[in-house]
Amino acid sequence: MTKPQDQGACRGVGRCAVLVGPYGSGKTALLEALLHAAGATDRKGQVGDASAEAKAREMSVEPNFAHCSYLDEPWFFIDCPGSVELAQDAQDALIAADVALVVAEPDPEKAPALMPLLKFLDDRQIPHMLFVNKTDKLGHAGAARVRELLAAFQAASSRPLVLRQLPMREGETIAGAIDLVSERAWHYNPHAASNLVEIPAELRQREAEARQELLESLADFDDVLLEALLEDRVPANDEVYRHLSHNLAADRIVPVFLGSAENDNGIRRLLKALRHETPGPEAAAGRLGIAPKAPDGSEETCVAVARTLTLAHAGKLSVARLFRGTVKEGDRLAGQRLASLVRLQGGQAEKLSQARAGDLVGLGKLEGVATGMLVCPESRAEADWAEPQPPVYALAIQPRERSDEVKLSAALAKLVEEDRALSLETDPDTGETKLWGQGEVHLGIALDKLAGRFNVQVDAQRPQPAYKETIQGGVEHHARHKRQTGGHGQFADVKVSIAPQPRGDGFAFHDRIVGGAVPRQFIPAVEAGVREGLQRGPLGFPVVDVAVTLTDGQFHSVDSSEMAFKTAGRMAMQDGLRDCQPVLLEPIHRVTISVPNAFTSKVHGLLSSRRGQILGFDARPGWDGWDAVEAYLPAAELGDLILELRSLTQGIGTFTHGFDHLSELHGRLAEQVVAGRQAAQ
Ligand SMILES: Nc1nc2c(ncn2[C@@H]2O[C@H](COP(=O)(O)OP(=O)(O)OP(=O)(O)O)[C@@H](O)[C@H]2O)c(=O)[nH]1
Ligand SMILES: [Mg+2]
DSSP, X not given: OBOOOOGGGOOSOOEEEEEEOSTTSSHHHHHHHHHHHTTSBSSSXXXXXXXXXXXXXXXXXXXXXXXXXXXXXXXXXXXXXXXXXXXXXXXXXXXXXXXXXXXXXXXXXXXXXXXXXXXXXXHTTOOEEEEEOOGGGOOTTTHHHHHHHHHHHHHTOSSOEEXXXXXXXXXXXXXXXXXXXXXXXXXXXXXXXXXXXXXXXXXXXXXHHHHHHHHHHHHTTOHHHHHHHHTTOOOOHHHHHHHXXXXXXXXXXXEEEEOBTTTTBSXXXXXXXXXXXXXXXXXXXXXXXXXXXXXXXXXXXXXXXXXXXXXXXXXXXXXXEEEESEEOTTOEETTEEOOOEEEEETTEEEEOSXXXXXXXXXXXXXXXXXXXXXXXXXXXXXXXXXXXXXXXEEEEEEESSXXXXXXXXXXXXXXXXXXXXXXXXXXXXXXXXXXXXXXXXXXXXXXXXXXXXXXXXXXXXXXXXXXXXXXXXXXXXXXXXXXXXXSSOXXXXXXXXXXXXXXXXXXXXXXXXXXXXXXXXXXXXXXXXXXXXXXXXXXXXXXXXXXXXXXXXXXXXXXXXXXXXXXXXXXXXXXXXXXXXXXXXXXXXXXXXXXXXXXXXXXXXXXXXXXXXXXXXXXXXXXXXXXEEEEEEEGGGTTTXXXXXXXXXXXXXXXXXXXXXXXXXXXXXXXXXXXHHHHHO
């Protein structure tokens, strides 16, 4: 059970820390450890990853929300999933952050995975601390490895990392840490508070050097401090803390802490640093352009929406940070009555009578309010916060039971509202409903939610590229439709000339009838029949880039009709196109692949192995040390591109794409596509 906490007793303004970092680095474990250390839970494992989808995968699949009070101050935490495929969740949640806690494993090899996240934080100047977790696994090399680690992490950060603690080694393990500001040594105890010890004699020298490094980092931003250091004056601890908070708030430095969430080591140090150094919500409000007062001088309510949820019974819930004013159930917000006001603790929602600036709350049933939005009287707009992730992976889905079609589309609408990295597309050519997202894991979670939460079973498969076909030669073709079935017969006779058009010119229909060989009123019917005939050519695909000219024909005064001429037009295509050397066309996309430049040559290899045509590469705008490679790539090669790209680039390569043109496909590949089509029909 979580311990009940009387929020009313907290004096301070609520602050919000968002836990982010690579997959499996221990964010949820850290959340549990923080809540436990703050006294909010009587044991760990009660708050995080409660959903069936998270349990099945043993990973976070959506943010965990929690709150506690620590030394009389309210804290809100959002623990984000770390999978690259779920990065949208973290980006969206960070709109609510006063500080981000970046949790990383002590593995220099994994440092590149931090790059996109740290850039996101720096682009938005979100204060952040780095917590190097799992120090219990640091092992033999111990303290020496922390330098190596820091160097690797530094390569991923545009802001200087400032080591706040020096590890103390005991044999094979990290036994504690020395705080470099207070110069106190803390000996770790498993699952208990650390105890104060003397700084070991053999570490004194190293500690003094590390402390000096910390001070020099701070002096880079302050001339007075620099002067003091040059004159060998030691600044007072209070002054050092002031510099640390100030530079953290301005996102000029990234303080680095050590610990083990699993063993509850270094957790109280982290809580204290959060408490003393995290700026209040006015700073985050300022970043979002929210003024302390509304234009009319009031403190009218203003919130930023970090997440949208659909609860089984309560319906839509917007999880939002209150940046100005107060709110209670029944208040008007975004032009409507607020149906409910709750606070979230893991999977539990607890009703609140009122919330105030600084709080993270759930707002019930606000129509038209979406994740990433600011709801303020003066501006109710998408905060220019985080563009949705570009779609990179799709599945074609359909309900297992036909009768579930309506239910499925309602459920999909909710899923897409919950998760901005999901999108839907109906392919006009193949008729498939495509669910677009970030990869197999991301879409797998979405399908599980459809089944588990919305009770719709779906079948999913890899979507088909929208192949087309065209012709390479022309022909004159004569088609006659004649049927005598008692009463009225049907009669229509057309002569057409079929010719290829230049690629991309589409379909053209010309009428060269003279002397009423086909009466005027039937000519549109011929064209309609021709268009119908082009919907599926001899290879089984829609036919494009064809010109058809109606040159001659015959009619019967009684038996001819629009219907008959339409049929004749269709027949002319079905039979005539076969003699026009049909050829398969495959869709080609223009893709831009973005990777750190160490991976650029791998991307070239990847593209050539997938029949890509490289158009060039350049520095990726705004991304130091990254390249953007432009190429044409067949849609058929794009389907699982992201999977291979990620495995080549430690998960951080991305791409954008869009249809560009159709290109002829010959040979064995074309034969396979046509054979596959025929088998399917
Ligand atoms: N040895 C050790 N293992 C840890 C520590 N913290 C977490 N773990 C383990 O690391 C694994 C992942 O931990 P989580 O807390 O789920 O990691 P996460 O960052 O929340 O993972 P995602 O949300 O899926 O990205 C689990 O098996 C934890 O038991 C730690 O301090 N030391
Ligand atoms: Mg987690």
